Amino acid sequence: xxxxxxxxxxxxAYKAITPRPPTNPAQAGPNCGLYALSYVMRHWYLKxxxxxxxxxxxxxxxxxxxxxGVKLPKDDPNKQVSLRQIAKQINTTHPLTYxxxxxxxxxxxxxxxxxxxxxxSHVPKSSDYLATLFKLIDANHPAIVSLDxxxxxxxxxxxxxxxxxNNGCPGKFGGEHAHWAVIVAYEWGIFWDxxxxxxxxxxxxxxAKQLRDSSDQLIRFSGQTWxxxxxxxxxxxxxxxxxxxxxxxxxxxxxxxxxxxxxxxVSQPRDLGKKGTGAWDGTNTRPGSYAxxxxxxxxxxxxxxxxxxVTTVFGNTNLNLRNVIIEVVPQGTxxx
Numbered sequence: 001x002x003x004x005x006x007x008x009x010x011x012x013a014y015k016a017i018t019p020r021p022p023t024n025p026a027q028a029g030p031n032c033g034l035y036a037l038s039y040v041m042r043h044w045y046l047k048x049x050x051x052x053x054x055x056x057x058x059x060x061x062x063x064x065x066x067x068x069g070v071k072l073p074k075d076d077p078n079k080q081v082s083l084r085q086i087a088k089q090i091n092t093t094h095p096l097t098y099x100x101x102x103x104x105x106x107x108x109x110x111x112x113x114x115x116x117x118x119x120x121s122h123v124p125k126s127s128d129y130l131a132t133l134f135k136l137i138d139a140n141h142p143a144i145v146s147l148d149x150x151x152x153x154x155x156x157x158x159x160x161x162x163x164x165x166n167n168g169c170p171g172k173f174g175g176e177h178a179h180w181a182v183i184v185a186y187e188w189g190i191f192w193d194x195x196x197x198x199x200x201x202x203x204x205x206x207x208a209k210q211l212r213d214s215s216d217q218l219i220r221f222s223g224q225t226w227x228x229x230x231x232x233x234x235x236x237x238x239x240x241x242x243x244x245x246x247x248x249x250x251x252x253x254x255x256x257x258x259x260x261x262x263x264x265x266v267s268q269p270r271d272l273g274k275k276g277t278g279a280w281d282g283t284n285t286r287p288g289s290y291a292x293x294x295x296x297x298x299x300x301x302x303x304x305x306x307x308x309x310v311t312t313v314f315g316n317t318n319l320n321l322r323n324v325i326i327e328v329v330p331q332g333t334x335x336x
Contacts (some may be wrong), residue, residue, distance in 0.1 A: 002165055003202040015136060016133075016185035016196070017142045019046045023201040025065040031100030032199065033108050033180040034061040034083045036144045039198060040182060040328045041117060043142050044053030049329065055330045059083050059115050062100070082244050086114045103178060105324035108144065110329045120335050122325040129212045129323055133195070134186055136327055139336035140184050144326035145197075147214040149179035168197075168204040178218060178321055183211070218321040 006023075009016040021042035027035045041058035050052050060066050063082045084100045102108050105121040112119035124132040135253060136143040150171030152164035171177060181199035186208060195208045327335055 002163075002204070003168060004196065004205045006203045009203070014136045014185045014187050014196070015137055017043060017140050018045065019043065020184060020198075021046060021162065023198075025155050026201050027062055027199075028062055029099055031061060031084060033102035033109070033144070034100050036199065037061070037083055037108060037112055037115075037328065038065075040142045040144060041112075041115070044117075044328075044330050044333075047140075053330070053332070056116070059086070068116050083111055083115055086113045090114055102180070104320040105146070105326055106238060106320065108326050110182070112326075113295075115164060117328050118331050118333070119326060119328045122327060124325070126212060126216045126323060129206050129215065129325075130193070132325055133183055133211075135210070136325070136336050137183065137186055141327055141329065142184055142210070144180055144328065145183055145211065146218060146324045147179055147211055148177040148218065149181070149199075150177060168200060168202065169206045170210045172214060172217050175218045175321070184302035203318060208264045215321070215323050216321075237295070244294065 006020065008014070009020070021039055038058065038061040045055055045058050060080060060082050062084045063080060065082070066080050084097075087097045087100060087102065087107070090096050096102070096107050096110070102111070105123070109119040109121050118252070122132050133143055133145070147170045149171050150166040150173075151322075152166040159217075179199070181197045183195050184198050184203070185196040187194040187196070187205070193208045194205050195211055196203055196205045197211070240286075329335060
């Protein structure tokens, strides 16, 4: 099922958390864990703000969520610490993250605690996974979960793409599309139960077993390399050949946060001239069912970059994400 209208969660057919925070701000860059954490913290803030157990306004996922496109001076009273800043500075001997990526449940728990909350990592057996998840929702505790996310975007014509029915839902890619999101509701069904997941500023509904199976197969991650141009004028949309996209003779600027571009990892070579399964033939590195189902031409990427190049921390290693469910609560609030 594609993205849903969240007002349906007010129906008695759903067991859903309340209150549900605003869906903005939009995620910027590879920071899904921090935005999931921010959503959960804002849930608690809204829930407790008019009670004796009120908590301070939670930190933003990124400073850009507060400052906008213009960075504030260090001494500006409106300048805030962000969850991303905590994640980058929490470990001085070996960075927990470079860009905001977090590929460990323990890492997400550490950031939550450093931000003034308490957090617990549940790692149930596959047979107990959904029972653990439903228990948290029953207690009105939103649950941060790990999964492989399916983008399900297909090329239908040169320069045109279309989102398929699995866009935003769990998939099985062996960990190559590792992702964090928040489960906010479930719906009992006659033949199966559904869950509702928040991420990408939207709510998605799908069979609960899809999430369970997706999280259960998180094994490895080939690593990612990200590039950020030094010159802000280079932060523009580009076509498949790398040329700036023009409209009425003017360059179209890239959306906030999207000036970070993912480069092709060396460990996952692809034939960028072929589509779908053909792009992976002969490499012996196909990431699960992705190569079997996608029709999208892999993005043309280059290692010839005039800018900052960053490799993610947990590249080319086993993931510590399988069946991870993170519960975050204000200090003093018991876990479910």
